[in-house]
Amino acid sequence: AQKVTQAQTEISVVEKEDVTLDCVYETRDTTYYLFWYKQPPSGELVFLIRRNSFDEQNEISGRYSWNFQKSTSSFNFTITASQVVDSAVYFCALSGRSSNTGKLIFGQGTTLQVKP
């Protein structure tokens, strides 16, 4: 079975603080893909990043960075110098090669509130 766990339900920080959103996944597939999506208050789901299971390089995009560690089955997301506009619900998702469909298994989401 495939599963994604985002243990942090809600996080509240003050602007300019760094914040890390945790994601732990379970899968029996040896090839799989991990994703992060952002859902701002307006409601749409915005794609942020995709990572393949065979590529453990961390990635940085502006204030965003992602730490993928297969040894701990984690794919954590860090926002540096958070801004009010970062306030949203963030979802981690998994797609396993065995499904061969692109079906996404989502975590329950972490609500991030950045206060001015």
Next chain:
Amino acid sequence: DAGVIQSPRHEVTEMGQEVTLRCKPISGHDYLFWYRQTMMRGLELLIYFNNNVPIDDSGMPEDRFSAKMPNASFSTLKIQPSEPRDSAVYFCASSFVGTGTEAFFGQGTRLTVV
């Protein structure tokens, strides 16, 4: 490209009525997905199509739900008859390839059944 387009954005209907949600995927994408988001169950896949053919509808909750994709640029999700527990946000998403590529989501349809 305009992205995935869903209509309507909001729908309020009375219990027992038929509801039809519409989706236009991104041109050139071969996969189309319908997801439902609720507080209790989070985001869950209802059904997906590949090249207009329904491949897996195991997530469709009941026979009251049906989905069609008559052509590459249009899909519908129908609920008949609707019930209050169907109230949720319904997302349509599309992707170029199935496994391993990101899906792009529409803005969702917020359905309220009273």
